[in-house]
Amino acid sequence: xxxxxxxxxxxxxxxxxxxxxxxxxxxxxxxxxxxxxxxxxxxxxxxxxxxxxxxxxxxxxxxxxxxxxxxxxxxxxxxxxxxxxxxxxxxxxxxxxxxxxxxxxxxxxxxxxxxxxxxxxxxxxxxxxxxxxxxxxxxxxxxxxxxxxxxxxxxxxxxxxxxxxxxxxxxxxxxxxxxxxxxxxxxxxxxxxxxxxxxxxxxxxxxxxxxxxxxxxxxxxxxxxxxxxxxxxxxxxxxxxxxxxxxxxxxxxxxxxxxxxxxxxxxxxxxxxxxxxxxxxxxxxxxxxxxxxxxxxxxxxxxxxxxxxxxxxxxxxxxxxxxxxxxxxxxxxxxxxxxxxxxxxxxxxxxxxxxxxxxxxxxxxxxxxxxxxxxxxxxxxxxxxxxxxxxxxxxx
Amino acid sequence: xxxxxxxxxxxxxxxxxxxxxxxxxxxxxxxxxxxxxxxxxxxxxxxxxxxxxxxxxxxxxxxxxxxxxxxxxxxxxxxxxxxxxxxxxxxxxxxxxxxxxxxxxxxxxxxxxxxxxxxxxxxxxxxxxxxxxxxxxxxxxxxxxxxxxxxxxxxxxxxxxxxxxxxxxxxxxxxxxxxxxxxxxxxxxxxxxxxxxxxxxxxxxxxxxxxxxxxxxxxxxxxxxxxxxxxxxxxxxxxxxxxxxxxxxxxxxxxxxxxxxxxxxxxxxxxxxxxxxxxxxxxxxxxxxxxxxxxxxxxxxxxxxxxxxxxxxxxxxxxxxxxxxxxxxxxxxxxxxxxxxxxxxxxxxxxxxxxxxxxxxxxxxxxxxxxxxxxxxxxxxxxxxxxxxxxxxxxxxxxxxxxxxxxxxxxxx
Numbered sequence: 001x002x003x004x005x006x007x008x009x010x011x012x013x014x015x016x017x018x019x020x021x022x023x024x025x026x027x028x029x030x031x032x033x034x035x036x037x038x039x040x041x042x043x044x045x046x047x048x049x050x051x052x053x054x055x056x057x058x059x060x061x062x063x064x065x066x067x068x069x070x071x072x073x074x075x076x077x078x079x080x081x082x083x084x085x086x087x088x089x090x091x092x093x094x095x096x097x098x099x100x101x102x103x104x105x106x107x108x109x110x111x112x113x114x115x116x117x118x119x120x121x122x123x124x125x126x127x128x129x130x131x132x133x134x135x136x137x138x139x140x141x142x143x144x145x146x147x148x149x150x151x152x153x154x155x156x157x158x159x160x161x162x163x164x165x166x167x168x169x170x171x172x173x174x175x176x177x178x179x180x181x182x183x184x185x186x187x188x189x190x191x192x193x194x195x196x197x198x199x200x201x202x203x204x205x206x207x208x209x210x211x212x213x214x215x216x217x218x219x220x221x222x223x224x225x226x227x228x229x230x231x232x233x234x235x236x237x238x239x240x241x242x243x244x245x246x247x248x249x250x251x252x253x254x255x256x257x258x259x260x261x262x263x264x265x266x267x268x269x270x271x272x273x274x275x276x277x278x279x280x281x282x283x284x285x286x287x288x289x290x291x292x293x294x295x296x297x298x299x300x301x302x303x304x305x306x307x308x309x310x311x312x313x314x315x316x317x318x319x320x321x322x323x324x325x326x327x328x329x330x331x332x333x334x335x336x337x338x339x340x341x342x343x344x345x346x347x348x349x350x351x352x353x354x355x356x357x358x359x360x361x362x363x364x365x366x367x368x369x370x371x372x373x374x375x376x377x378x379x380x381x382x383x384x385x386x387x388x389x390x391x392x393x394x395x396x
Numbered sequence: 397x398x399x400x401x402x403x404x405x406x407x408x409x410x411x412x413x414x415x416x417x418x419x420x421x422x423x424x425x426x427x428x429x430x431x432x433x434x435x436x437x438x439x440x441x442x443x444x445x446x447x448x449x450x451x452x453x454x455x456x457x458x459x460x461x462x463x464x465x466x467x468x469x470x471x472x473x474x475x476x477x478x479x480x481x482x483x484x485x486x487x488x489x490x491x492x493x494x495x496x497x498x499x500x501x502x503x504x505x506x507x508x509x510x511x512x513x514x515x516x517x518x519x520x521x522x523x524x525x526x527x528x529x530x531x532x533x534x535x536x537x538x539x540x541x542x543x544x545x546x547x548x549x550x551x552x553x554x555x556x557x558x559x560x561x562x563x564x565x566x567x568x569x570x571x572x573x574x575x576x577x578x579x580x581x582x583x584x585x586x587x588x589x590x591x592x593x594x595x596x597x598x599x600x601x602x603x604x605x606x607x608x609x610x611x612x613x614x615x616x617x618x619x620x621x622x623x624x625x626x627x628x629x630x631x632x633x634x635x636x637x638x639x640x641x642x643x644x645x646x647x648x649x650x651x652x653x654x655x656x657x658x659x660x661x662x663x664x665x666x667x668x669x670x671x672x673x674x675x676x677x678x679x680x681x682x683x684x685x686x687x688x689x690x691x692x693x694x695x696x697x698x699x700x701x702x703x704x705x706x707x708x709x710x711x712x713x714x715x716x717x718x719x720x721x722x723x724x725x726x727x728x729x730x731x732x733x734x735x736x737x738x739x740x741x742x743x744x745x746x747x748x749x750x751x752x753x754x755x756x757x758x759x760x761x762x763x764x765x766x767x768x769x770x771x772x773x774x775x776x777x778x779x780x781x782x783x784x785x786x787x788x789x790x791x792x793x794x795x796x797x798x799x800x801x802x803x804x805x806x807x808x809x
Contacts, residue, residue: 354418355794361733
């Protein structure tokens, strides 16, 4: 399995999903060798990554990071001390080819039944490894370039994705939403795509927590956004919604947790909307802080413009927080006890927030019913779907 | 002796709510209901079901002397007829003119009042009885409660109201192996004096009935038509009118009660399933084989109450969902909150004497609003989703809670 990021070294949902899937597969008795572009301290499974010694031998190493674009990669390169710079490629394209070469090399001695790769950066490695071992290739898609760029894709990345989809014997999409993107915008045949929704390792909220939330009285209710501050995540829509809520209920506070290139623009916008005393920018939060924010929030809003899945929705639910989800998301397909709205309909989004804040029976029901999904969507269970894709491919 | 057949059809349309917003609450004359959507749905069902089905019924009633049918038309359905379908109302009046159609009494607003507020319950039944008299020139003598919600007390109250018959679900647990095709009677007991007094005060009919017969839905044979008719995975598919008649004849008892939604014809089962042809062929087959289709009152007229078994129902039953209880409308937090909040306003709303306000409040009592808030995803969720005009139970509650909030603000103004 060619991975990309893996906890504790991860930026977004992909690392979490990858770990969940690996653990689920292992739990179902599947042997997994994971190849990562960086060192990992995990004890989950056998992990192969380029060691110094190996790099010496190959004289290349990658500094791949998830969510890279050419621009941000160059920024990273600039951060590397001058004398080390020659170890890394000069641009993203070269870095990937280095990663690919090493990954394939490192796995030559293995004898896999299936090669499984996650998102575009690993597709070429997957393709070559599958060809080398003459086994089926599974391309897992967690987020497409179209999701990340609001349909203004980097041509190089888009082509990489297409190459991977075409080379794969089967594609696993994390939602029907993503499956439709692949069919409509990548021209992939639908028979080739299996949908396996992400799982969750989160626990349902305790009875005590739910009781506490039911009985507490707050002067300043809190509405939470958690995600990178980029167009894709609907950060602007969140502020528009906040402004409408503010007009009816000025005592409501809004927290935007996460960082991203839109930070300054969003601070500006929040001031323009008169929300300077109501919106708090929390910056990038660690898992402890995130957990605290989820618990404190009276309502979690995920207004993404295009969200292949949206694991944050499940995280919020596991903290007993009602969620409002963009209809343009995979999570909205599987979570029953929530509000769903189109990302552009910020007036309706605001109305849902206000209704949840006004109607305690509704909030209580959303808090206590929504976690039922966590028992259904375990990684063990979702991994069994992935496993049956493997079985299918091996036997046909 | 061959059993007789008793057809009864429920005809009902709720007033669905508009996409209300919190910003509208308390801003004066807010209309809660989605007139466009209600009109559209009414016309769609009228074209697919009411008009063609009524035409077919008229043809069968005119051609077959031993063919009778019965309906319960909810008051809110009749109101929508006036708004969106005078042609539909007229076609029902034509059926009434044959003298072979019985109209049953029910709560005007198709409400859950029977299990919440006795006074409102009696008032709604009275309003419905008057409406049927006015539109069809006959006084109902048989009662059927919203979605066949039934318990011993409801039966006794119906008797005190003056009805000599009541319709109920033939639930296995209550039947205990007995045949639903025989009329039953409720256990005899007296209501508390205070409750009897309320019924007396708002009685829809001149005097209480001595006895009341309980006619039970034969759910197996009813659902063969209503739910399974077009189900290709069903062992009985395709259902043939002769085979179905065999089943009816073999089921014994005095009358096979086939109770179902009228929308079965043309709406739940589309015309291309052959449901109309199936229905059309029944009376001739029945005539040939000596089977009569009668109304509930005809069964009750021939009823020997001394031989009747007791149908003993302590906890309410209904014809809804697998559970056949009240869980389609009550039980989760949002349903209970909505139900409690709306009935809490009863006294205040009535005290205003404001007809428009009372009317808006009563339209919010319609059981469908609570049905749409049901979250039983695991069993009958798909059925609830099929019937719901909203995208989720929470959307149903969002709209309802805004209507409630506005109603409250109008009361405090």
